[in-house]
Amino acid sequence: MHEKAVVTLEELFLALKRYLEESGDSEQTIASHIGIHPHALAHWISDKKAPSKAKAARIALFLRRARYL
Numbered sequence: 001m002h003e004k005a006v007v008t009l010e011e012l013f014l015a016l017k018r019y020l021e022e023s024g025d026s027e028q029t030i031a032s033h034i035g036i037h038p039h040a041l042a043h044w045i046s047d048k049k050a051p052s053k054a055k056a057a058r059i060a061l062f063l064r065r066a067r068y069l
């Protein structure tokens with residue numbers, strides 16, 4: 001199976017929200033794994049703010065490693 005090279009922000013957030021629901025990990029734990037501040041994660045999943053391209057790439061890498069992308 002090949003990884004999809006490019007994902008939209010919508011796909012990224014859907015996968016991130018699904019991971020949050022299914023993993024049982026706290027937002028703080030997930031933020032730590034991604035390497036971001038927990039408040040940033042909270043803003044992103046509540047659709048208040050979009051991440052920078054660099055941070056979106058971090059999220060994508062994390063979700064690929066977790067096999068959610």
